[in-house]
């Protein structure tokens with residue numbers, strides 16, 4: 001099977017991107033032991049890296065340890081090396097930057113890898129922008145394309161002795177590092193909540209990725225969407241929309257619908273106008289019900305089990321019924337909650 005890559009993105013914060021990255025990646029690695037799973041954390045907040053590296057203070061300190069090295073063992077270290085090498089240089093040795101998670105967090109499977117997040121992505125952003133906007137000095141050179149393909153090239157260069165599944169965690173804002181993150185993946189996983197802002201953000205996502213028709217007379221020419229078209233950069237397609245924790249807002253009555261009606265309407269309209277923005281459907285999609293079946297999945301609230309597992313940086317399957325310490329407080333996790341959370345993650349994974 002060729003390498004499959006998924007960026008987890010919505011142009012809105014707090015919808016569950018990092019939590020979903022953590023649970024999907026750790027569970028996928030645990031279930032498919034012949035597969036290598038890689039998380040590339042392109043959010044400066046580095047939440048998924050912290051969870052993978054042991055959660056809580058332990059995860060935070062480990063991320064800091066990687067970020068503060070002279071050559072950071074992080075996305076920033078990797079980007080710095082590629083950019084300072086210039087467009088023609090061989091790619092850095094990815095082994096120097098990609099971490100085997102299990103070396104730092106024993107509860108994780110040994111086929112799970114991480115290119116760690118780094119808060120210095122934020123101060124580094126102007127340097128990445130500068131490199132991407134450098135003038136092309138020869139007819140064949142395209143600095144914008146070269147910079148935007150950095151993670152796509154990294155994914156393509158992963159050792160071929162095993163199949164890989166890559167999850168890219170992102171920041172909600174469409175900053176340069178988010179542009180690089182989405183450009184690194186073939187597929188998009190889009191978490192949404194039940195609220196209106198989440199629906200509006202999915203519309204913004206299509207505009208940011210594909211532009212408007214016609215393009216804006218002033219800004220249109222320098223958007224990511226227009227430049228990607230000009231440079232023939234491939235833009236990822238929406239593979240699945242995850243209705244995350246909808247029960248929290250909407251109650252049990254709609255718990256079995258992955259998307260609120262308003263969100264489903266909006267996304268189905270986008271699909272009808274531009275089916276090519278989505279991955280190819282398995283079954284024909286004619287109605288909004290077909291669309292819901294094909295492109296959306298419900299991820300129920302993980303309850304305490306999911307939150308404690310993320311805080312402790314442990315795969316959810318390793319949680320037993322009992323009390324766990326979270327910031328000094330004993331928190332109760334029940335076997336039922338673990339089972340339910342695991343079922344929810346597995347049903348999302350089955351759709352990838």
Ligand SMILES: Nc1ncnc2c1ncn2[C@@H]1O[C@H](COP(=O)(O)OP(=O)(O)O)[C@@H](O)[C@H]1O
Pocket residue numbers: 012013014015016017018019020047244245299300301302303306307310
């Ligand atoms: N399915 C879920 N069940 C319970 N809590 C969740 C779930 N998804 C996300 N959360 C919680 O919501 C908050 C925001 O999630 P996070 O993954 O950090 O969002 P994002 O990365 O999109 O900003 C976190 O406190 C996380 O624990």
Ligand SMILES: [Mg+2]
Pocket residue numbers: 017018019043045047048170
């Ligand atoms: Mg996040």
